[in-house]
Amino acid sequence: MKNIDELLKTAKKLHFIGIGGSGMCPIAEIMLSLGYEVSGSDNNDTETFRKIESEGAKVFLGQVKENIAEDTDVVIYTNAILKGNEELEFAKANFPTYERAEALGALSRLFTNCIGVCGTHGKTTTSSMVTQILLEAGLDPSAVIGGKLPVINAYGRYGKSENFVCESCEFNNTFLHMNPDICVLLNVDEDHLDFFGDLNGIKKAFRKFAELTTKTVIYNGDDENTLDTLKGLEGKKLISVGRKDGNEWVAKNVLIPGGFHSEYDVYHNGEFVTRVELSVPGEHNIINSLCAFAAAYESGADVESICRGLKAFGGAARRFELLGTYKGVTFADDYAHHPAEIKVTLEAAKKMGYKRVWAVHQPFTFSRTAKLLDDFADVLSIADKCVISKIMGSREINTIGIKATDLSSKIDGAVQLDTFEEICNYVCANVEEGDLVITLGCGDVYKVARMMCKKMKGE
Numbered sequence: 001m002k003n004i005d006e007l008l009k010t011a012k013k014l015h016f017i018g019i020g021g022s023g024m025c026p027i028a029e030i031m032l033s034l035g036y037e038v039s040g041s042d043n044n045d046t047e048t049f050r051k052i053e054s055e056g057a058k059v060f061l062g063q064v065k066e067n068i069a070e071d072t073d074v075v076i077y078t079n080a081i082l083k084g085n086e087e088l089e090f091a092k093a094n095f096p097t098y099e100r101a102e103a104l105g106a107l108s109r110l111f112t113n114c115i116g117v118c119g120t121h122g123k124t125t126t127s128s129m130v131t132q133i134l135l136e137a138g139l140d141p142s143a144v145i146g147g148k149l150p151v152i153n154a155y156g157r158y159g160k161s162e163n164f165v166c167e168s169c170e171f172n173n174t175f176l177h178m179n180p181d182i183c184v185l186l187n188v189d190e191d192h193l194d195f196f197g198d199l200n201g202i203k204k205a206f207r208k209f210a211e212l213t214t215k216t217v218i219y220n221g222d223d224e225n226t227l228d229t230l231k232g233l234e235g236k237k238l239i240s241v242g243r244k245d246g247n248e249w250v251a252k253n254v255l256i257p258g259g260f261h262s263e264y265d266v267y268h269n270g271e272f273v274t275r276v277e278l279s280v281p282g283e284h285n286i287i288n289s290l291c292a293f294a295a296a297y298e299s300g301a302d303v304e305s306i307c308r309g310l311k312a313f314g315g316a317a318r319r320f321e322l323l324g325t326y327k328g329v330t331f332a333d334d335y336a337h338h339p340a341e342i343k344v345t346l347e348a349a350k351k352m353g354y355k356r357v358w359a360v361h362q363p364f365t366f367s368r369t370a371k372l373l374d375d376f377a378d379v380l381s382i383a384d385k386c387v388i389s390k391i392m393g394s395r396e397i398n399t400i401g402i403k404a405t406d407l408s409s410k411i412d413g414a415v416q417l418d419t420f421e422e423i424c425n426y427v428c429a430n431v432e433e434g435d436l437v438i439t440l441g442c443g444d445v446y447k448v449a450r451m452m453c454k455k456m457k458g459e
Contacts (some may be wrong), residue, residue: 004074004098004106011073015095016040017087018078019059020049026144026156027076027103028052033158034110041067041087048155065090076103079172104144104166105177111142111164115295116178118168118209119186119220120202121341122288125280125319126186127167129292133309134163137301141165147319147335151312163299168209170202175209183213184295186288188225190372191338203229210236218294220287221247239298241290249294251276251286256351260314260322262286266293274303277311281320282348320345320438323449326456328433330354333449337364337442339375345440346382355434359383360423360448362441363391363404370402377410385430386414387423392443420448428455 016028019040025048032038032055039058042049053059060067065086068075075091078100091097108114117127124147132151134141140159146167148155168175168183188199188206196202206229210217213236220226221240230238240247243254254264260281266273278289289310296306315321323331332349336342342361349357359380363369369376369391380386388408391398408416417423427437439449 002096004096004102005109007074007096008106008110011036013037013039013069013072013074015068015072015075015091016057016077017063017075017085017091018042018081018100019052019057020044020046021078021080022048022146022148022155023144024076024078024100025049025052026154027100027107028057029055029154029156030107030142030144030158032056039067039069039072051154063087068095074098076100101172101174101177104174105179107144108164108166108178108180112162112181113299114164114166114178114180115182115184115299116166116168116175116180116209116213117184117186117291117295118170118175118206119184120170120189120191121338121344122186122284123167123169124335125285125315126184126288126292127165128315128319129289129310129313130184130295131157131165132313133292133296133301133306134165134299136309136312137296137305139163139299139301150314170205170209173205176205176212178209178212180209180213181215182295182298183210183217183219184291185210185217185219185226185230186291187220187223188229189338189340191368199225207233216298218291218298220291222287239294241287241294243286249290251290254283254286256281256283260320260352264290266290274307276307279311279313280315281352282344284344284348320348323453326453328435329431329456330436331449331453331456332436332438333446334438334440335442336440338368339372339379342376342440343379343382345438346379349436349438350382352436354436355432356384356436357382358385358387358427358431358435358437360387360389360427360437360439360445362389362439362443362445363407364441364443365394366391366396366398366400366402369407370400373402373407374410376407380407380414381411386411387427388414388416389420389423389441389445389448390418392441394443420445420451423448424451424455428452 020042041060075097131143140161141163143165144156216237222242250267251264256262408414
């Protein structure tokens with residue numbers, strides 16, 4: 001089978017299996033804008049599914065082999081499609097067929113300034129920040145982001161420039177299909193251990209991604225694992241970012257007064273540049289935003305536009321997303337699903353002046369919950385109140401025998417309830433005016449957040 005890069009040079013018709021997925025839809029949108037004829041299928045009738053249809057794609061609800069036209073040149077599928085899927089099996093037997101990561105890799109090589117944002121934590125937020133800055137600067141970027149960016153109301157966009165912002169995920173080494181021109185490495189931490197095995201395996205993956213980068217590596221100079229990952233790297237322009245002196249870009253005089261606001265001075269090579277104001281909470285967003293600042297600056301954005309873009313950025317969907325305040329109780333939702341992410345989210349929440357902070361957490365995958373059980377217990381204990389749902393196994397079978405009560409029993413006062421209805425009723429019956437309730441997890445725990453809001457509104 002030919003390389004996908006070569007096929008795309010002559011291909012006219014592309015078909016996407018799973019076109020409505022948040023990771024697939026923006027790729028299909030960009031391909032449409034590049035002039036390809038696009039079709040696709042999905043099993044779920046979602047907002048993104050109908051959006052891509054309205055933009056000109058021919059879409060099919062349900063996945064059968066008849067969806068694929070005889071003259072299709074390339075088929076692209078999401079790895080969420082299960083083995084035995086009729087449409088996918090037919091595609092693999094009859095057409096050049098590639099996984100989403102391979103298509104995204106090919107896209108990364110179509111632009112002369114592809115910014116690949118990677119790291120264990122903060123990818124979606126930082127990718128969103130870079131995109132919003134480049135839009136503010138008039139640099140018209142294309143983008144593929146892991147969360148919905150409110151300013152474009154989408155997971156990605158096509159721009160008529162050579163700038164392409166791409167969230168680059170390490171899971172299953174998907175990002176190793178890419179060749180970014182600028183790599184932004186936010187941090188390196190233990191995650192996806194069911195795939196990588198250990199921290200060393202994770203470091204090797206990020207090192208390879210940095211080596212695949214064509215020009216510049218922007219990295220967190222305060223993170224020891226990142227420094228170890230990049231040790232001895234040659235042939236790239238290296239730009240360090242951090243809070244500590246000695247980094248090329250440094251955040252100083254940081255002020256986090258509480259609420260959804262923080263600010264700091266930016267120094268470059270020891271010289272004051274500007275003061276940045278942020279509209280998102282948490283100390284972790286200082287580094288995220290400074291990395292975005294450096295990436296945008298390297299891409300030609302002026303300092304004033306960078307500052308305007310960062311101030312205007314109010315967060316991506318499911319990244320400390322404020323849902324509303326009802327009967328004096330504030331509800332928020334966050335994608336945090338790793339102890340390090342939960343820690344920074346809850347620490348930020350505790351500094352925001354609420355009476356009590358509730359953490360409603362949905363553990364994700366049996367292997368991660370088991371391996372990091374004590375770490376999860378430690379960080380969830382930061383909250384004043386904690387509710388744990390049943391574990392969402394996702395792609396895994398529970399061969400370990402881990403239970404949600406194994407986690408809740410390690411947290412003082414924690415309550416474990418299996419169903420979202422039970423959680424909704426319990427929280428709404430026990431919250432008090434002045435509380436903050438934040439749902440945490442990368443599964444579907446956002447549903448209970450919306451259920452609680454409706455109940456508190458009396459709907």
